[in-house]
Amino acid sequence: MDPATIIGIVLAFGSVVAMVTMEGAKLSALLIPAPMVLVFGATIAVGIASGTVKDFLVAVKSLPRAFRGKTQAPGQVIDQVVGLAEKARANGLLAMEQEADAVDDPFLKRALQNIADGTDGDELRVLLEDEIATRSRTDRVAAKFFSGMGGYAPTIGIIGTVVSLTHVLENLAKPSELGPMIASAFVATLWGLLSANFLWLPIGARLRRLSELEVERMTLLMEGVLAVQAGSQPRLLGERLRAMIPDSGEAKPAKTLKAAKPPVEEAA
Known part of the structure; x- marks a missing residue:
């Protein structure tokens, strides 16, 4: 489990709480139900309206994955494929x-079963590439949904502020109440910005990154099992797969060669 999203969100909201506390304000001044209901409720609503119900369900199912962030290290994938080759x-x-x-x-299981069944290598490559492409498209749907909500939330917050300011203008005859009412009006804008930048946009970016890592893992497996089917030598197969990993951190640093000392010239 990679807790990066949980840590980041907690630290982000913690920074807001720290700022409010240091300025001597009350946190309860920001926790006003009405603007929060508008911002979160309307943001989710327009997110659903911007796509299909199926897109919404895909996004909801992907939400726990954004917080767990469980991925398999490339080195483990390579060791597994090399073991299969042996x-x-x-x-x-x-x-x-x-x-x-x-x-x-399931991806590796189907690939190995097709190898055992004698499926042609070219046909197996097409099958696996199609499965990888389908997985990538599905993941993009969820990431796009949350990124779209991140775009809607600030504007919805402004709408909430405009609605509240309309109510403020109706009470101009009560000067003593204008200050608190104007402050409350801007809470909607605050929550629009907070929810967009602290929740929806990070979750969308997180899902995109996890999708990239999953596609890389599936691609390693595809190239590996196809090489196993072709009868590749296990050691060479491992080196080939490691060469496909960008900045894997597994390569050993090159040794620095000492410069040769120039010959000492004899005095004439």
């Missing part, structure tokens, strides 16, 4: 059927 060279491709029964990843 078993395929020792026991043949039919042994991949037993490996398919032992793995939990």
Whole structure:
């Protein structure tokens, strides 16, 4: 589990609380139900209106993943594929059927089962690439939904402020009440900005990043199992897959060569 989203959101709201406390204001002045209901309720509503009900359901199902952020390290994927290559060279491709029964990843399970069934390599590549593309499109739907809410929330906050200021103008005959009423009116704008920049936009960006990592993992598996099917040597396969990982941090730093000392010239 990668708690980056939880840590970031907690620190962001904690900074707001710290600012309010340091300025001597009351936190209860910001926790006004009416503007919060408008901002959160209307933002979710227009988010649903901007797409389909299916898009909304996909986004809701993806929300827990944004906070858990569970991803498999590329090194683990490579070790797993190299192990499959070693078993395929020792026991043949039919042994991949037993490996398919032992793995939990549906993508890898289908790939290994197709190898055991004798599926042509080109056909298997097309099948796996289509599955990766479908997964990427599905993830983009969820990320786009939350990013769209991040765009709507500030404007909805302004709408709430305008509505509240209209109510303020109706009470100009009560000067003693104008200050608190104007302050309350701007709470809607505050929550629009906070929800957009502290919640919706980070969640959308987080889902996009997790999708990128998942596509990279699936691509490694695809190239790996296709190489296993082709009979690649396990060690070379591992080196090839590691070369596909950008900035993996697994490569050892190159040794610095010492410069040779120039020869000492003899005096004439």
